[in-house]
Amino acid sequence: MSTSVLVVEDATPIRVAIAAALTDAGHRVLAREDGARLERDIDEFRPDAVLLDVMLPGSDGFDLLKIVRRRCDAGIVMVTARDAVADRLRGLDDGADDYVVKPFEMAELVARVAAVLRRRGRLATAIHIDDLTIDPESATVTRAGEPITLTATEFRMLHHLAQRRDRVLSKTQILTAVWGYEHYDPNLVEVHISALRKKLEAHGGRLLHTERGLGYRLGVTRDSES
Structure with missing residues (x-):
């Protein structure tokens, strides 16, 4: 059974590229431009991992991170252009599993998602x-x-x-x-x-x-x- 990944990213080109790369890697993907439907998406889509952009319209990624952590045990990867150490520590302290700074290589992002899924026992190792x-x-x-x-x-x-x-x-x-x-x-x-x-x-x-x-x-x- 394939793993499912929820992507929340407001920049359309980046969102489309991430969704395509994760789909090509064999994951089921649901991509959203903001977190307006986050709670419903978690309940209905049941993601194994969630990618959250930090700078989003409405609730930012840090706010959404707390919602994800309350509602499920999915792995969480923060994706953002904000590379300040304080921002990275905040995301990790709030429960994120990994933090990827833009610009990034798509292959690296896919590999990091896979690593998070493996650590949470959602992806077969061998x-x-x-x-x-x-x-x-x-x-x-x-x-x-x-x-x-x-x-x-x-x-x-x-x-x-x-x-x-x-x-x-x-x-x-x-x-x-x-x-x-x-x-x-x-x-x-x-x-x-x-x-x-x-x-x-x-x-x-x-x-x-x-x-x-x-x-x-x-x-x-x-x-x-x-």
């Missing part, structure tokens, strides 16, 4: 695909019980593909998720995919597939694989 095991908490990978040594970038790429097992991801999607920017040379993806595939296949058959003209897929073999 991912298993055939004989491959990926543990994001310890940042370890094994195949058929044998450890596989990956670079930090290779691990982020593998984890991103594993979270979307059997889905084809384009080079642009991978660039955005792993590097946080979609305009790098696409060959960057090819080089890392090749290195990652070589390490995985040193311990078994092919799990990382190239779908011609579309992108890459992590999963069991299909007749259409290339």
Whole structure:
């Protein structure tokens, strides 16, 4: 069952981008521009995590934080342009689990949400695909019980593909998720995919597939694989 994340952010471009990134990461997302419906959303949507912008019209994020804490035990990530230490301490003291300052890399925000969900027991730690095991908490990978040594970038790429097992991801999607920017040379993806595939296949058959003209897929073999 997928986890649910409630996003409260008044800036439309940021709200849309966050919702898209979290949806792509496999979460159910409800995005609001303010906290006017917060109590009802908590009761009806039952979020596992809540992202709260601090500077909102009406009640600010600190006020909404207190409402969330009274009504549920969701993980809370504060998202704001206010980076003063006093503001960060206030949010954490009031019960926030994490505090992200704008501007931020979308991949980092998604990773922080996942970390909060794991700490609260809302997200499975290890991912298993055939004989491959990926543990994001310890940042370890094994195949058929044998450890596989990956670079930090290779691990982020593998984890991103594993979270979307059997889905084809384009080079642009991978660039955005792993590097946080979609305009790098696409060959960057090819080089890392090749290195990652070589390490995985040193311990078994092919799990990382190239779908011609579309992108890459992590999963069991299909007749259409290339």
